[in-house]
Amino acid sequence: MIADLFPHAQPGAGLIGGVMIGLAAAIMLLGLGRIAGVSGLAARATGIAGSGAPHGIAIAFILGLPLGASIVASVMDWKPATYPAPLMLVAAGLIVGFGTRLGSGCTSGHGVCGLSRLSWRSIVATGLFMASGFATVAVMRIAGVL
Amino acid sequence: MRIILALLSGTLFGAGLVISGMADPGRVRAFLDLFGRWDPTLAFVMGGAIVPMAIAWAVQRRLESPLGDKAFSLPATREIDTRLSVGAALFGIGWGLGGLCPGPAIASLSLSPVAVAPFVLAMFAGMGLHRLFIR
Known part of the structure; x- marks a missing residue:
């Protein structure tokens, strides 16, 4: 039914990948007692954040991300994604970097870990970043950039 | 032991990001594109991740x-x-503009390093600006 309504959707791959992300976050929580929040761990791994997870843990987790990606790309039929123009990516990256630090989290920390914990802060944050994401893409569509 | 667990978690996380489509800016923007050809895949990613968590x-x-x-x-x-x-709210704007959030961007450094480098470098610059100016 979903295939008929949304021919581009890949609900199966989305679900499998999602479960892997959830299991990865569960390893972090039950194994190390921490939130698998990528923005926080990335800021910690690079020394940008003054407090947070021990450096070794943050660096190991962050290095694991590209490692896991390359393992998937080597065993699966994977084709490179198409990216927005570099200038657009620079603007997006600046806003994402600043915003995730100010808001104490991104899709992983607030979205995956916070929603499943039923944290009000994360429910509000996730609602807001989804809403502003929808609004941003709607404006881009009206402006003809999409 | 702690380092191995963190590396294992990051690796599984990065693998899941690629399989799920989160590392594809086109798919992310299609999910956020409610008034275009909306693609619900990312709702399944979120649903799949929330259950084990x-x-x-x-x-x-x-x-x-x-x-x-x-x-x-x-x-x-x-x-x-x-x-x-x-x-x-700011993060959502950047997520919509670039179709990337921090995890997928860093994971993609091994797949399309040249293409994601501008985003990742700017992201760390944005984090640095926060460190400098927000107390």
Whole structure:
């Protein structure tokens, strides 16, 4: 039914990948007692954040991300994604970097870990970043950039 | 032991990001494109990730300490303040503009390093600006 309504959707791959992300976050929580929040761990791994997870843990987790990606790309039929123009990516990256630090989290920390914990802060944050994401893409569509 | 667990978690996380489509800016923007050809795939990613994590939280509440470390170090803040709201709203703007959030961007460094480098470098610059200007 979903295939008929949304021919581009890949609900199966989305679900499998999602479960892997959830299991990865569960390893972090039950194994190390921490939130698998990528923005926080990335800021910690690079020394940008003054407090947070021990450096070794943050660096190991962050290095694991590209490692896991390359393992998937080597065993699966994977084709490179198409990216927005570099200038657009620079603007997006600046806003994402600043915003995730100010808001104490991104899709992983607030979205995956916070929603499943039923944290009000994360429910509000996730609602807001989804809403502003929808609004941003709607404006881009009206402006003809999409 | 702690390093191995963190590396294992990051690796599984990065693999899941690629399989799920989160590392494809086109798919992310298509999910955010409610008034275009909306693609619901990312809702399945979120749903799939929340189930094991909800179980993990239920287990966590029964544990005195994590299996591989001395104590839990979990966020305790409960206040919903301006920083949280403005930060999250800004993040959503950047997420929509670039179709990338921090995890997929860093994971893609091994797949399309040249293409994602501008985003990742700018993201760390944005984090640095926050460190410099917000107290």
